[in-house]
Amino acid sequence: MKNLLEELNPMQREAATHFEGPQLILAGAGSGKTRVLTNRIAWLIGEKHVDPWNILAITFTNKAAGEMRERIDRLVGYGSDSIWVATFHSTCGRILRRFAEGIGYGTNFTIYDGDDQKTVMKDVCKRLNIETRIYKERMFLNAISSAKDELIWPEEYMKTAHGDPEMIRIGQVYTEYQRTLKKSNAMDFDDMIGLTVRLLKECPDVLEYYRGRFAFIMVDEYQDTNTAQFELIRLLAGRNGNLCVVGDDDQSIYRFRGANIRNILNFEKVFPGAAVVRLEQNYRSTPAILDTANAVIRNNRGRKKKTLWTANPEGPKTIYTALDSAYEEAEYVVRDIAQAAGRGEAAYGDCAILYRTNAQSRLLEEKLLLAGIPYRIVGGINFYARKEIKDLLCYLKAIDNPEDEVAMHRIINIPKRGIGAASILKAETYAAVNEISFYEALTKSSQIPGMGRTAAKMDAFVTFFETLRSKARVLDVRALLDEILEKTGYIKELEAEGTPEAKDRIENIDELVSKVAAYLEHTPEASLGGFLQEVSLVADIDTLEDGNGQVLLMTLHSAKGLEFPRVYLTGLEEGLFPSYQSIMDENSEEALEEERRLCYVGITRAMKTLILTSARSRMVNGSHRYNAPSRFLEEIPEELLDVRDSGYGSYRSRGSRDSQRRDGHTALPWEERSSEGKAGNWSDSRSSFDRGKTGRKVLREKPYLSKGKDVQKADHLEYSEGDRVRHVRFGEGVVTKIADGGRDYEVTVEFEKAGVRKMFAAFAKLQKI
DNA sequence: TTAAGTTAAGTTTTT
């Protein structure tokens, strides 16, 4: 144990050997905070004989949790697996899977991701007659999410509206949204935290149980906690709790997700007598990189003063190159990586390309592909967001929780069962009228008015689904998934399609199958619900393994907590980074400080070499946009930068930067916007929350429900089965079958040349001959 | 009822 502490510097040691009572560790970038946390855990167990079972360590990402777990395992050995190391969401998930009934939810609840939320919201808006073309689902969801981050439930939200029509409308949507989720026995990400807090508040015995269990709590990335998360920790820790939080206010970059920077700034006030330790020695970067980082971050006003220093040897200056276009920027970065690799300066796996928005990855990817450099893009479209994966997961979700209406809706007609939107709507109405779940309505299809022959199809679906459910009781997840694939003919259908796209999909399904297998292997108490929870909570970044020699591409947000020998920080332009939104924000000052922290995070990812780039023009939504170099570049003193020529000859960078900005001043994109007629659209969509301005639009009745051009079913047809008919395109053929499809006749014709076709009488315009 | 084809609209960051 002694040698463990010896590898720590005095401040780190002080932090690691703090025993009882609250502690705040202000850990600068690269100051070895994970090492301190893991060493403290080892010290608590080894020296203070704390039971590993009494320790809880919370992180934000699964990757961070995994890394911490690994390091703890190495340090602690015996009993390390009874230490609870998890993210906020999986911690809450575990608690709720056990005690959700205390707040009226089933323990088999489903977790709704962003797509599911949008689906629910679309439905809610339809029910409340809200025109989603003007008032976006996203806007409502953002408002609801912000409320949940602050632990404001619908009733309270309504109370705070004070007659404001806009807030009342959001409150109504919020109420209906929450009701819908509850009915589906489903929670969104925010609910997981919020409902856990509610559970702990409403069920004293549950709170007591966990307080007893978690005698020692540690929280990583504390600067990113929101009010709900803070409340959760506060409840678990108790008044004089042994709570140790680690964070860096300069790296707080999740304000948009409700992160409350006051949680870290006011920690000592909330927990009087808290020990405060600062870790200011950086072990990651060269002095040149730290100087650059400090030069940028010192422009922020609301921060705890600290100065990062390092004993590392001096490295190369920060390189900056301005390019003419985003295209050239991508080419430059890729060429530079190739050259660095050629010189033996950096392996591909040492390089990371960081950017502000996911959209920027496309050009870079293209160039890397062209150059034959191995790469991996982190983030963007999640694996689990793909259609085929969602389809299959919805089968699993529905089996686990048949009340999950989003999942049920999705699978009811996959594969095609001839149950269309009209029939689903009838079943939905029936369910609402009789106050039963959608699935229960399906089981009583014969009682649904106007269902016609679709009732039989629904019965068939219910039988099919029940078979799967009963199998789920005896099969493991892997076997169940195989069964679903087999019985739905999902893969067979894709095989029949034969397109390259279909092949991709089959590969994705194979990947899902192996993910299931992996889950079963590493989870002792595997279950369907457990698998679904794990799947809902993993982010792309979590699956990142190092050492496979790939250049990594990711957003600055994804890069937090990681480090790379060679970092490319791209797209340093006004309007992109800092983002257009932050410049236009009503709290512009605050928003820009967050962007600056993001920039700081990006810079401090670099260990040896940092390369900054900007492009003068960039394609945005199909049109060229001209941007001045980022203000963050301005903030770096000239002498810290090694300004390089683009190698394209035309355009010099830094010397002309100031003049260019002055010249280009009138052409700055955001100013252009506000002086053009187009500006109206922007400000309209931006000010959706503005009181009264567009409020009436929300309340407006739907302009039309139906265009009244329903296809009229003919009283009789001029032909009957066995007749020869002529079709405009298919030529001549024989009618083999005429079925009454309720609204229209479905006619089957065997054509001489075009084969057998099914068509509707009103459209086919067949002529008897 | 469903699929294909056309048009309009939107863009930050994520558990």
Place this chain on the structure above:
DNA sequence: CTTAACTTAA
């Protein structure tokens, strides 16, 4: 330039 919503055709 992509994606979602709408139209139209079978």
